[in-house]
Amino acid sequence: MAEVPALHGSTALWALTPTRPEARLRSVPAGRAARSAATFGPRVPRPSRGIPQAAGPAQPRTSMQRSAERPLSLTRRGRLVLVGLPIALGVAALILLGAFLTSQAQAGESLPAPAAAVEVSVAAGESLWDLALRYAPDRDPRDVVAEMVELNDLRSSVVQAGQDIAVPVGG
Template identity: 65%
Template sequence: MAEAPALHGSTALWALAPVRSEARLRLVPTTPRSTSAPSLRSASSFMRSASVQPDASRTSTQRSAAHALTLTRRGRLLLVGLPIALGVAALILLGAFLTSQAKAGESAPATSSTVEVSVAAGETLWDLAVQYAPERDPRDVVAEIVELNDLHTSLVRAGQSIAVPAGR
């Protein structure tokens, strides 16, 4: 007999208790009953007839042709619902992928007209940006002046000729 651990009491001590292997049950066709008087069987005779020896001709992995595979409600839902849910998710991802627009940046800078300006004594790029493009942010205009004129610094000398973007 095989022995397995069993929990005894609240002290959580494990003790070895014997475990009985259970006999496998199989269905037996019922015999027709007479309609005259119901037969009463004792509990012990019922238990003796219920304990059936396992069928040695079949292994546990083989299924009888009479017992078809049956699915529960949850199994049917899983078998049908899971592929449908995965298909819908794939279609949504495919639709999002095909309808998205590729954007490398916000937008291409609009070309603006430029004005050639000779820098006066004490004038800075900030002053020029405020004077020639008052509706725009001076920081953006100064950055555009530096880029247009390929300047390495934001310092300019008096008399220097530079291109300044005009207001839009």
């Protein structure tokens, strides 16, 4: 046979083999040839490992018979769902329970008693601190000033002379 000259590049591999016709026919044993030549009917299942086959005509098996033959096996995803789903539901229940028990509505069960307030007209040079010391001497002046700002909807603690202010009194 004659060799074809070698070429450079991606087509060089075919050039190194001698040119000859390829055989397209192969021999098949007689039993196999008869079966493949027959009509393509339903396949007969091969016997499984470890499961004895009953002799005689095949009868359809029920799902109970199939499950009795082999034990239940779970995939990795199945095990993850079987274990992970209850854990996730438990964690979610704990979070909701914690949120319910620590909510603002539950935390403040009793409202503080409203303090009595007195309407006062601010004199020239007076501040909220001075009013707090005069009308609630037994309390911390910082708390009283904060209550006055909240009671009167003030934007700051600065007041003008002649302004009417509600001042909480007592303890």
